[in-house]
Amino acid sequence: MTSHLGVMMLFAACVSIVFATILRDDAAAQMRFAGRIFLSLVVGAYAAGWLMFLAFGR
């Protein structure tokens, strides 16, 4: 797999699962928390990527 987006989403999924497992106790709360972390990481990376492109990429 060499897709930047695919690898980043895989990494974000792993990180969010571990954080949710450690920081929340019941399964439903873990799922919600993992989803929030995953979305934050992916959206944050996308936003940072676009900002860098607009600032330095042209």
Add this chain to the structure above:
Amino acid sequence: MSSSVAKPALASVRPSAALTFVAAWLVPGAGHFLQGQLRKAVILFVVLTAMFAIGLGFAGRLFPFQVSEPLVFLAALAEWAIGVPRMIGAFTGAGRGDVVAATYEYGNTFLIASGLLNVLAIFDAHDLATGRKSA
């Protein structure tokens, strides 16, 4: 009433904080397993071991302790935070790192992050063992 009697008995057979710490370092999730948190243990074992394996699959490098290169030293420290998988990698000769591979840096990131996330798991298990955090 019976549960309040059973809890101290269960608590008394739980392993010490030091043993939990070492077990959690050696095998991801083992500390939580020893503290009776089977579901968390399985999730941590599967995800952290998978991250380490993905890192090796992506041609990442298992860094040596090289004091002259501080970043290499820190990367080695992070990778050694996940004990047995790192040892298996060392004994099998995996993780030589293919620097020209497109996924080389991804691999390093997965390897280092798996160790650092295991550090969080180690401290969480240790806190459970010392009673600083309730199960």
